[in-house]
Amino acid sequence: MSRRLGRDPYRAVIQQFNRKGVRYVVVGMAGINYYARNPAETFATLDYDLFLEPSLRNVERAILVLQAFGFTLGTSAGVLHSVDLRRMVRHRTTLTATTPDGLMIELLLEVSGYPFSELSRDAATVTIWGVPVKVGRLSKLLRSKQLAGRPKDRQFLRRYQALLREEPSVTRGTR
Amino acid sequence: MRLVRTRIRQVARSRGLTAADVARRLGLYRSNLSAMDAGRRSVSLRLLGRVARLLGCSPADLLEGSWAPQRPVFRHPALTHALETRDQRLIDGRECGWVHTALLAWQRHYGDRS
Numbered sequence: 310m311s312r313r314l315g316r317d318p319y320r321a322v323i324q325q326f327n328r329k330g331v332r333y334v335v336v337g338m339a340g341i342n343y344y345a346r347n348p349a350e351t352f353a354t355l356d357y358d359l360f361l362e363p364s365l366r367n368v369e370r371a372i373l374v375l376q377a378f379g380f381t382l383g384t385s386a387g388v389l390h391s392v393d394l395r396r397m398v399r400h401r402t403t404l405t406a407t408t409p410d411g412l413m414i415e416l417l418l419e420v421s422g423y424p425f426s427e428l429s430r431d432a433a434t435v436t437i438w439g440v441p442v443k444v445g446r447l448s449k450l451l452r453s454k455q456l457a458g459r460p461k462d463r464q465f466l467r468r469y470q471a472l473l474r475e476e477p478s479v480t481r482g483t484r
Numbered sequence: 485m486r487l488v489r490t491r492i493r494q495v496a497r498s499r500g501l502t503a504a505d506v507a508r509r510l511g512l513y514r515s516n517l518s519a520m521d522a523g524r525r526s527v528s529l530r531l532l533g534r535v536a537r538l539l540g541c542s543p544a545d546l547l548e549g550s551w552a553p554q555r556p557v558f559r560h561p562a563l564t565h566a567l568e569t570r571d572q573r574l575i576d577g578r579e580c581g582w583v584h585t586a587l588l589a590w591q592r593h594y595g596d597r598s
Contacts, residue, residue, distance in 0.1 A: 316588075317584050317588065319584060320584060345586075348586040351586045362541075364540070412588075412591060412595075424541065424542060424544060424545035425541065425542070426495055433574045435577070435579070436577060436578070436581075438579075438581040447571040451567070455557055470558055478569065479566045
C-alpha cells in the first residue's frame, strides 16, 4: 500500500527519511531558500535537491521510502525499471523521484566541492511544520554552485550577490 | 616522495570520536593515525576503507584536499560579511514552513505554464 504524500510531498518524504534513519542534507536552490528572510527572497526551482550519504545501505533506505510513497524513480537516462544500487552508488548516479503531478526530488550522491561528511558536519536543522530538516550551510551551498560553474549557476550567483547588496550592512559599507 | 595527508581525526571528531577511539577499534597505534594525518606515513587503500566504514563515510572523504577550501564566495568583504551573517542567522529549530509554501507555489505556477 502506498503512503499518502499530502499537500507537501517534501515534508512527507523528509519525515519518513528521519524515521528510517536516512542520512541526507538539503542542498541546491531548495537549501538556499531556507536562508531567505521572506517569500520575496526565495528563488524558483523546479526540484528539491537532497544530497544522500553515498553508502549502499543509506541509498537503499531512501529508495524504499520513495517507493512506498509511489514516486516514479528515474535517472537522466529515463525511467528506472530495475535498480542496480551497487552500480549507482559506485558511479554516484543522480536519481530523480517524481510525483504523479510532476513534483520532483533529486537524490544526489555527490555535489561539487564537498563530500557528504563535510556538508553534513555543520548542517543547520530547521523545522517544517514540526518536522526537522537538515540543510547545508549557505556559504557551502553557494560555493558548491560556484565550483559547478554552469551558466545557470553563475547567473544565480550574480542574482544572489544583488540580493546581498540590499542588506543594510552592505548598503552602509558601500555608501 | 610526497605522501597523501588524511583528515581522519577531523572526521572522527565530527562523529564524536577521538583518534584514540578509532585506533583502539581498528587495532592500530594512535601515533600511526597522527602520522597519516600529517603525511608522514603512507596509508593503504584497505586501511582507508576500514576507517571509512567505522566512521560511516567514503574513503575519499578522509583524504586531505578532497573538499573545497573555505575560500570566500564573493570577493567584496562586505558581501562576505553579509553572507556570514545570513548563514549564522539560520539557527537550529527555526520553523521554516513558509519556505515550502513559497516553493510549492513557485512550482505550481511554473508547472501549470509548462
